[in-house]
Amino acid sequence: MARWLLFLATLLAAEESFITPQEYAAQLYHNPRGIGCNLCHGEHGEGKVIAHYTDKGVRKSFTAPAINVIGFEDFDRALNGRVKGMPRYFLTEEERRTLYRYLHPKDANVPN
Numbered sequence: 657m658a659r660w661l662l663f664l665a666t667l668l669a670a671e672e673s674f675i676t677p678q679e680y681a682a683q684l685y686h687n688p689r690g691i692g693c694n695l696c697h698g699e700h701g702e703g704k705v706i707a708h709y710t711d712k713g714v715r716k717s718f719t720a721p722a723i724n725v726i727g728f729e730d731f732d733r734a735l736n737g738r739v740k741g742m743p744r745y746f747l748t749e750e751e752r753r754t755l756y757r758y759l760h761p762k763d764a765n766v767p768n
């Protein structure tokens with residue numbers, strides 16, 4: 657009985673790690689050790705209005721820009737530094753490339 661449980665646990669653990677690179681990228685985009693990018697930048701990095709507010713009687717909105725249209729250098733620079741209005745992430749270079757590829761599937765110029 658205990659052997660079976662161990663076998664089952666091993667099987668489940670192995671199953672967890674059998675994800676495609678695309679699934680890994682999607683998971684990282686939604687759960688990057690912090691608040692998900694999708695919550696502010698939209699499901700595909702298309703940008704999104706985060707909140708509306710009124711400043712001195714003028715209605716304004718706080719938006720996160722589209723990040724599926726910028727080049728890798730700008731993308732990487734923003735994620736490497738401090739961006740106003742965005743949480744600071746501590747992602748590895750590989751993670752930043754994974755996220756970039758996820759949002760720019762047709763860009764063949766991303767360094768591996």
Ligand code: HEC
Pocket residue numbers: 685688691692693694695696697706719720721722723726730731732734735739740741742743745755
């Ligand atoms: C709380 C909302 C929020 C979250 C979550 C967030 N961002 Fe941002 N992000 C922003 C805002 C707002 C800006 C624009 C800052 C500015 O204009 O100065 C921005 C800017 C950027 C830029 C620079 C865009 C440019 O045109 O230069 C990149 C790249 C970026 N975010 C990527 C990400 C990624 C990848 C994640 C997840 C790891 C993420 N962001 C999570 C709000 C967010």
